[in-house]
Amino acid sequence: MSDIIIRVAARGDGVTENGRHAAFAAPGDLLEADGTVTPGPHHQEPPCGHFPRCGGCQLQHLDDESYAAFVTDRVASALDAQGLAAPLRGPHVSPPRSRRRATLHAEAKGGRVMIGFSEEKSHAIVDIAECHILDPVLFALVAPLRALLQRLGFKRRGDVHLTLADQGADVLVTNFSPDGLEAAETIIGFCERHGVARFAVDDGLGPETRWEPEPVTVTFGGVGVPLPPGAFLQATCDGEAALVSAVREAVGRPRTTADLFAGLGTFALALPGKVYAAEGARDAILSLKGAANAQGRPVFAEHRDLYRRPLTKAELDRFDAIVLDPPRAGARDQAAALASANVASAAYVSCNPASFARDAREMVDQGWQLEWVQPVGQFRWSTHVELAARFVRQPSEG
Structure with missing residues (x-):
């Protein structure tokens, strides 16, 4: 049966x-x-010949309707597990071939270099010959990078971080540091032929740039922010725009906003009024600070580890609105402080519906209303789901 x-x-x-x-x-x-x-x-018939062996995608067999339903259901299930209810907006799903940031793996094996995603539940690398999620500019570099690493004598296993910046492709290869004039000339020639914006290597002591004819930036809110090698960006421009739009709607037009886990300034530079931006990654917050100062933007950027030192209720009470965009672990301690704060509205962006729902439960229990949730599927055909949500409350007296 x-x-x-x-x-x-x-x-x-x-x-x-x-x-x-x-x-x-x-x-x-x-x-x-x-x-x-x-x-x-x-x-549906999966579009990629590497599916399902390649771990980059788990859901290529779903048509658009059922994949969009999956994105929404992931958020709804997480909320239900915490006994929460909120209006769920229609999901925003990024199109195929739109990923501007990805980490591939590289390994020298059998006399050749392989580059690709790992197999599902395995460390074995799928040496990709096609990809339906990467931006074509990034995918076009995969085959030439194989040849480059082969020529440079790549012998170990490392990662290849690919990012599409304002100036073009940004490449960072880890566990690798070729020496000598010939290697330098080979890398320069490769970058010139393929229009690479920056090429860096990291053998464990931090990124070392080998090619960057002009400073590499990424633009947020009309401001070009210096992009540290390997820095975090939203996975797609399309998904980033959806999240920024949701955050702006969620906070309205506050005079002062605290942007917590601010990164390079994805939201801080898109918000009106004065913005306090806190971020634990030193390179990212220094990039944001320098860019904001250069453009005269009213952004005060602070290097602050919000896991070790979350903003207190007294600090939070100084702001009209709060924006949070924590890592996958969520923001348990920061959410606990925010739950009791005298703030009118908050926007919470999350890459993990489960940790978001846990933090939302804390806030709702102390008087916040979860007004709406916007599911976002930036990582098309994967089980990774993101969201943006609006919380509101009436400020208490005193």
């Missing part, structure tokens, strides 16, 4: 109403008694 797949679980398995699981199943598929899956109306 067969069962119908009704949803896709957090890790990507299809699930039936009676709780049976099946890998690579889509809603509407039939799970037969022997475990085989008969494709249904939402089961």
